[in-house]
Amino acid sequence: MFSMRRYLRVPNELKPSELFKQDSLSPGKITLQIILLQIFYYSTAMFLFYSWGKLVGYKIEMKKWLISWESIDFTNGYGLTISMLWLADSLICVIFLTVIVGRSKLAWDFAITIHAINFIVVYVYSGKLPSFSWFFLQFLSSLILIFLGTWTTRWKELRETFFEGMIDQEELHSIGSNTHPGEPVPVVRDLESQR
Template sequence: MPRRRRPPRPGALADLSPTRILSQIIVLQLAYYACAAVLILFTALVAGKEISTDLLFSWRSLRGDTTVGWTLGLVWVLNSLTCAIFILLLIARSKLVLDFALTIHFIHLIVTSLYSHAIPTNLFWWALQICSAALMTSLGVWACQWRELRPINFGSKPGVRQGNGSAPDDGVGETRGRGRGRGRDGAGEYEMVNMNEEGNTV
């Protein structure tokens, strides 16, 4: 007998089309750099520093022996927390958060290496990337799990007290798909009752 293949685990990347995965990666990467650019621009203007693309793409700017390096490190940490929100909005699946978080930082490593013409050798930069990936993953997983565990509303409204202060009695008098007929005797559609009465009098 041929060996049966084990079905893929729920939430695996195989469940998604390659086109959708690629588009999500591109959007997340652009959002990652856009938020970082805004934060770095704001910090540089407040601190009175010269604005350049090195602050965004060069790993040599992240140094542990300068104030600018530590400030940039804090900015990148805040950026990782912000990017977790985009993961929640675009991915919304806790089992995929780690894959996308690592992909974002791996692409950032390639971009930084190409921009600086060298692979990062600064330990501070590597430590920052590890902390950033860990924060993005932990916060993203927590946010996606919180969204996944929320109760699903199938259109039924919670028990709403009537004007006389009495609660509805086990759905008696409720009509499916209507906004009327909420009385105990089902005579909530007063327009229909009036039409029937007029028809009897004719």
């Protein structure tokens, strides 16, 4: 008897149950990474805003600074400072993106997701679309996270892949202990022993 089932066989590697077992594609892991990045994104901003507010003597208005777009204005010092703090937040969050995500091809997705969630939060809080200044600031912030995040995660991937274990720590320690102060430490690797 002719059976279509035999001809439509899906390889085990492509079955959904196998795909979701992979670490980078697991919905649970991706959700956790998004939540952690969002927490660090807002926590870093809160720390920066609180420190700046205390240092300058402003009344601490976290709701206004974090989830409102009205204070983002490029025509006065107050608005420019808030904007610079948001950009500093993005610079710091590159570290979190590198540690939490760690994959260069996922850095774009997570950077854009952080800003998309931020847009939703700001829109729900204010009830209207943010200003052009706010959108421009989010664009600059996402560029920082995308490009620096991709670069740092790529660096991390390459370092772990190609450079991990190139210098034997015991060998380096024994060579370093036989040198005199001020003398450069020779790093020699016996390539024949690795083959």
